[in-house]
Amino acid sequence: MPIIKDGAIIVDSWTMLDEEADVPSSADIIIPLNVMLEKADRLSNHSGRIGLLIGNDVAVEDHADLIAKADIVVLELPAFTDGRAYSQARGLREDLGFEKELRVKGDVLVDQAAYLLRCGFDSFDFDGEFDAETWKKSSGIMTTGYQRTYKDELETRG
Amino acid sequence: MYVYDDFDEKFVRERAAQFRDQVERRLSGKLSEAHFRPLRLMNGVYLQLHAYMLRVAVPYGTLSSPQLRQLAMIATKYDKGYGHFTTRQNIQFNWPKLKDLPDILDDLADVGMHAIQTSGNCIRNVTSDQWAGVAADEVTDPRPYAELMRQWSSLHPEFSYLPRKFKIAITGAESDRAAIAFHDIGIQVLKNDAGEIGFAVYVGGGLGRTPMVGKKIRDFISLDDLLPYLVAILRAYNLEGRRDNKYKARIKILVHETGIDGFKAKVEKIFDGLEKDKLRAPAGEIERIQGFFDLPNYETVEPNPETLTKARSENAAFDSWVKRNVATHKQAGYAIANISLKPIAGIPGDATDEQMNLVADLAEKYSFGEIRVTHEQNLVLAHVKEKELFELWQALVPAGLATANIGAITDMITCPGLDYCALATARSIPIAQKISEKFADQKRQEDIGDLKVKISGCINACGHHHAGHIGILGLDKKGEEYYQITLGGSGDENAAVGEILGPGFSGDDVAGAIDTLVNRYVELRNETTETFLEVVKRVGLEPFKEALYANN
Numbered sequence: 249m250p251i252i253k254d255g256a257i258i259v260d261s262w263t264m265l266d267e268e269a270d271v272p273s274s275a276d277i278i279i280p281l282n283v284m285l286e287k288a289d290r291l292s293n294h295s296g297r298i299g300l301l302i303g304n305d306v307a308v309e310d311h312a313d314l315i316a317k318a319d320i321v322v323l324e325l326p327a328f329t330d331g332r333a334y335s336q337a338r339g340l341r342e343d344l345g346f347e348k349e350l351r352v353k354g355d356v357l358v359d360q361a362a363y364l365l366r367c368g369f370d371s372f373d374f375d376g377e378f379d380a381e382t383w384k385k386s387s388g389i390m391t392t393g394y395q396r397t398y399k400d401e402l403e404t405r406g
Numbered sequence: 407m408y409v410y411d412d413f414d415e416k417f418v419r420e421r422a423a424q425f426r427d428q429v430e431r432r433l434s435g436k437l438s439e440a441h442f443r444p445l446r447l448m449n450g451v452y453l454q455l456h457a458y459m460l461r462v463a464v465p466y467g468t469l470s471s472p473q474l475r476q477l478a479m480i481a482t483k484y485d486k487g488y489g490h491f492t493t494r495q496n497i498q499f500n501w502p503k504l505k506d507l508p509d510i511l512d513d514l515a516d517v518g519m520h521a522i523q524t525s526g527n528c529i530r531n532v533t534s535d536q537w538a539g540v541a542a543d544e545v546t547d548p549r550p551y552a553e554l555m556r557q558w559s560s561l562h563p564e565f566s567y568l569p570r571k572f573k574i575a576i577t578g579a580e581s582d583r584a585a586i587a588f589h590d591i592g593i594q595v596l597k598n599d600a601g602e603i604g605f606a607v608y609v610g611g612g613l614g615r616t617p618m619v620g621k622k623i624r625d626f627i628s629l630d631d632l633l634p635y636l637v638a639i640l641r642a643y644n645l646e647g648r649r650d651n652k653y654k655a656r657i658k659i660l661v662h663e664t665g666i667d668g669f670k671a672k673v674e675k676i677f678d679g680l681e682k683d684k685l686r687a688p689a690g691e692i693e694r695i696q697g698f699f700d701l702p703n704y705e706t707v708e709p710n711p712e713t714l715t716k717a718r719s720e721n722a723a724f725d726s727w728v729k730r731n732v733a734t735h736k737q738a739g740y741a742i743a744n745i746s747l748k749p750i751a752g753i754p755g756d757a758t759d760e761q762m763n764l765v766a767d768l769a770e771k772y773s774f775g776e777i778r779v780t781h782e783q784n785l786v787l788a789h790v791k792e793k794e795l796f797e798l799w800q801a802l803v804p805a806g807l808a809t810a811n812i813g814a815i816t817d818m819i820t821c822p823g824l825d826y827c828a829l830a831t832a833r834s835i836p837i838a839q840k841i842s843e844k845f846a847d848q849k850r851q852e853d854i855g856d857l858k859v860k861i862s863g864c865i866n867a868c869g870h871h872h873a874g875h876i877g878i879l880g881l882d883k884k885g886e887e888y889y890q891i892t893l894g895g896s897g898d899e900n901a902a903v904g905e906i907l908g909p910g911f912s913g914d915d916v917a918g919a920i921d922t923l924v925n926r927y928v929e930l931r932n933e934t935t936e937t938f939l940e941v942v943k944r945v946g947l948e949p950f951k952e953a954l955y956a957n958n
Contacts (some may be wrong), residue, residue: 307645309679328525329444331567335644338564344683359428359445366563387664389424392417394557395685397564405413405557405688 251351252372255384262299262320264276265303272296278322281306284314301353308339311365318347322373325354334367339400368398407551407776408698411519418515421522421561425449426508448528450498450521451507451619454827460499460507461524466534466552467495467577471766474777477492477515478762481894482908484510489762491747491755493870494573494818495533495779496524510681510888518761522560527568529559529640531577536780537585539699540788542736545936548578548595551632552697554687558633558744564798565640569647570655572640573612576605580899585781587611587620587901590657591639596626603629609639609669610661613867617903621666623673629692629888634685638677640671660777668864693844702774707791717796725800726848727810732795733828741792743773745785745802746809746817750846751839754820764805772798782819784812815857815924819870823863824887830863832880832887833913840917845924854924857938858897873897875938876920877904889916893923893950894942908955919931926953 251260255280265271271287271294273365278299283289291298293366299320303306315321321340323333333352340346352364353373361383364372393402410418430443431437437445444453448460462477469477477497481489484506485499492498495682502510511880515519524531532555539547555574559565565572577584578595586592592608604626611620627635643657646664661669718725733742745765748754765785769777771795773787780786790798802808811817818841823834838861845851862873866880871877879893888910895904911919926949930941942950 249861281737284579290614328441329567331527331565332645332649334564334567334643339641339679343679357441359441360567361567363561382436385427386424389427390418390420390561392413393563394417394560395562395564396688403413403416405691 249379250345250374251375252378252383253370255387256380257278257378258371264301269281276319281311281314299349303335304330304336306336308336310345315340315344318346318348320349320351321348321352322344322351323369325352325356327390328357329361330355334363337364337369338397340358358383358386362390366393366395366397366400366402407470408465408549408695414426414518414557415515417560417810418518418520419512419520421520422508422511422596423451425511427533429504429508430739436465442446444446444526446569447522447526449511450524451504452525452815453823453825453828454500455549456903457501458504458507459826460502460510460521461492462497462519463524463531463561464495464497464519464779465556466538466549467781468530468549469777469779470517471520471770471775471777473517474517474762474766474769476513476761478766480510480761482511483760488756488758490753490822491779491783491785493781493783493821493868494524494531495536496531497779499617500822520702521668525571526566527570527572529562529568529574530573532556532559533535533584533589533781535577535579536778536786537583537733537742537788538578538778539701540735540737540740540742541579541581541583542734543581544736545595545597546578547699547814548576549594550692551593551595551629551697552576553698554692555636558636560685564637565644568640568644569649570652570657574636582897582899582901583896584781585873585901587868587899588613588870588897589620590643592620592635598626601789605629605632606651607635609900610658610666612656612658613872614656615653615865615867616658617660617867617872618626618655618662619901619903620658621672623666631682632684633678634680634682635673637685637931638680640672641676642672644670648830674888676938679841698884701737701812701900702776704737704789704790707793709738709792711739713792714792714795721796723803723808723810726800726852727808728795730814731812732809735789737789741790741793741795743787743790743795744780744797744812745787745807746811747807748782748811748817748842749806749809750816751843752806754818754838755917757785761805761807765807765920770803785818798853810848813856813858814851815845815854815859815920817852817858818842818856818898819860819874820870820938821862821864823861823869827863827868828901830880831865831882832863832889833862834863834869834880837878837880837889837913837916838914841920844917844921853934854928855934855937859920860895870897872903873901874904876923877943878916878920881910883910887913891916891919891923891954893947894939896939903949907951917933922953923950926950 704797
């Protein structure tokens with residue numbers, strides 16, 4: 249599936265591991281939060297970077313320490329109508345101060361790009377097709393917003 | 407009233423341009439209906455039984471004369487010459503074409519209006535007391551805070567894909583005319599002993615198939631913390647509200663299942679962890695907004711002038727109208743004139759383009775160019791000199807806008823029902839029309855007094871039947887419409903959900919059944935001042951059941 253960053257498809261260096269997979273000793277890996285909770289000790293010697301895949305039902309503030317150490321956090325969008333990741337993202341960015349890459353994976357719609365960016369996501373793992381032209385147009389139409397959010401580039405009042 | 411600055415205007419223009427792009431992609435097939443649906447809904451565009459429907463936001467129910475004229479223009483140009491005012495103080499147009507919708511949004515932007523979030527699983531148009539700013543029983547005008555919330559909730563990046571829709575209402579008065587107890591969040595503006603403004607916050611109220619009265623979550627949240635506190639509630643709901651079943655997805659179910667104490671604990675935990683400074687209103691913003699809600703320049707005029715008394719004594723119809731439709735204003739010599747959109751046997755809440763133009767003109771002439779829309783689907787001119795009430799009434803009569811029935815039995819809230827709505831299980835409008843005809847006699851209406859009848863054409867309860875003193879719910883049984891009757895509901899500060907009386911009635915028999923109930927009430931009341939709800943409370947449902955079902 250295409251990974252989008254700054255409006256373009258990028259070559260991604262991360263390997264996403266599911267719960268059953270053996271964890272390689274090197275390579276940049278993204279592992280589910282519960283695997284991290286179980287194998288934290290063994291992973292302390294991992295030579296590559298480690299990222300976390302966090303489910304929608306996780307309260308991010310309960311895992312502040314692990315998140316602070318992660319090199320990337322991936323949140324899920326199981327359906328484009330499911331908005332939990334937006335709240336998790338703002339919690340991560342604005343309340344926990346997470347500064348590294350924040351990725352959303354799943355049923356991303358081009359028309360949602362602007363809101364996702366404003367909530368603090370900076371890369372997108374698309375389930376479906378990615379249309380760069382529509383993305384560019386759609387995410388740039390609104391230049392104004394009433395809310396101040398993480399690294400928000402929109403014009404706000406006051 | 408609030409007037410857009412350059413920033414607000416740029417915002418709605420951009421939003422209209424964004425929707426134009428989405429409609430173009432839909433029409434060219436680039437965007438599927440499934441993906442277009444939530445996008446159009448968040449711009450107030452429904453696909454109804456016969457056509458697209460556009461619901462335009464009237465924030466907290468306040469309109470200027472130019473805005474109302476623009477709505478009339480839209481009704482003329484893009485619709486069939488009328489619009490329908492709704493229980494969220496909005497207006498909806500039933501017959502626009504999809505290709506015209508972007509132009510309509512541009513036309514709305516021309517007068518500082520939009521259709522943002524009048525539908526969809528997001529924060530809906532914030533509603534308020536239609537007498538805000540002029541009611542005699544008010545702590546303070548709630549509309550500056552409603553406007554603050556309108557801005558804060560508009561295209562909110564975090565709260566646009568909630569489990570379900572989210573409705574907020576705010577009142578500044580003790581008497582609750584905004585039904586705050588039946589909202590996802592209900593807010594009452596208060597002043598503490600130090601004279602500071604704050605808010606009592608209620609959560610988890612709602613109608614629909616599981617009606618619930620909201621529960622208090624905070625006694626007094628400061629003005630500074632209002633928006634952060636709303637973020638905390640919405641975030642708790644967005645993260646934990648049920649998404650497995652759309653009928654259990656409203657916040658009321660979450661609050662009910664967690665208990666108010668458990669839910670409050672979640673909210674407070676989030677609130678404590680919030681980086682609040684960024685979430686507050688920008689410095690000076692509330693003062694800037696408040697500047698738009700200064701009271702108009704009232705003249706010093708004599709209260710209860712002789713011209714009024716004389717006109718009332720000489721004209722019985724005018725006297726009835728004053729009695730029922732005119733309310734006390736906090737400024738001596740002024741009155742609140744309510745314009746009924748419930749003519750006998752008419753369609754509740756509908757107004758033609760001509761009527762809208764007339765009301766816009768009359769507002770300019772008599773009421774500082776400002777119009778209010780009520781959640782009970784009527785209009786209000788909030789600042790009319792008492793000495794000019796007779797002139798105003800004379801202008802309303804020929805337009806069919808002088809029905810003297812505000813708060814009376816024929817002033818029914820009625821949803822569009824199966825005549826328009828894709829969700830409806832039964833018709834509502836013809837039922838309202840039959841009841842209206844049955845109680846057309848002015849004398850009888852006056853004798854009955856205040857009585858709120860509310861009709862919904864399906865379990866979703868858009869017609870607020872649960873909150874009706876008499877509620878009517880239209881259902882479908884094997885292809886036949888039938889109507890369940892509830893008694894004892896109330897949408898005010900003593901909010902209550904009505905109880906079902908017994909087996910339902912066919913469409914032909916509903917008006918007769920209401921007639922029977924009302925006659926029973928009149929027999930039972932001790933004095934003419936004992937209200938319907940007081941009687942129901944005193945005697946219970948039994949005497950009413952007996953009256954309805956004794957012969958069956």
